[in-house]
Amino acid sequence: MKKYQWLYELIIYLMALLFLYTAASKLMDMRYFIRAVHRQPFPRAADPFLIIGVPIVELITGFALLVVKMRKFGLISSVTLMFVFSIYVGLAVFHVFKKVPCGCAGVFQSMGWPEHLVFNIAFLALAIIGLKFHVIQKRNITVGKGQPAI
Template identity: 40%
Template sequence: MKKSIIIDVISYLLVLLFVYTGASKLLSYGFFYAQLHKQPLPEAILPVLSVAVPVGEILVATCLLVPRFRKVGFFASLLLMSAFTLYVGYILKFVPGNKLPCTCGGVINMMSWRQHLVFNSFFTFLALVGFYLERKQSYPEQKKMLVV
């Protein structure tokens, strides 16, 4: 399979994930904001997170759709998914009973915390592979643009 096809498939899977979760959070913002307040996070950062997370997810998805910004999109995906995965790991390890509500958005918030860990780990791995492959990818049309 051509490397560019693999990059495209990984990119589209991440776009689907980030657009779905970002849009779900924005469309049900009140619910997302209420769930966020139940998390073990400092109260002062919650207003910023409530906007930055869904908008950031949509911006990352946009970067993944534009070949010129795809490397940045994969790197940002890797950072976001790593942060989400580490957070889920923290919940599983340190929160008794893992009874906190999920703030993921959409049907994804119906997963258990263990399912989230597997799900997030899978998408973190995809972002890492995408970043690695994209880093080595060359685009002739981009080289032409740089020369002009």
């Protein structure tokens, strides 16, 4: 794992940057984010949960990635979030919804749906690779202590 440690760390910091940036962008331009959520094709009852929940979950995920003891949780959260976001963007790309505004923040507002889908899939792949490296690293540490790898 040592030869891939730099790649593992790069993935961790890229994922953390992504989630912390998107959460901060939403929080700094909350009016835009609230308007975008209100225009989503979801039941209106979901709006408060999305408005509060999405930035909070992104912040928790970003910070979890930066805390070594919470990395596994951060990576699992990253995979889950990127998978869900990719499905949502995929549905927009294939016109499952009549019209979907992007609830994205910052530089992501300027992306088209196809570009956004490619971006999300790429970061989903990074998150999966990061999780795989994390599992391998933990297994190697356990084996190194004379305990069986499970």
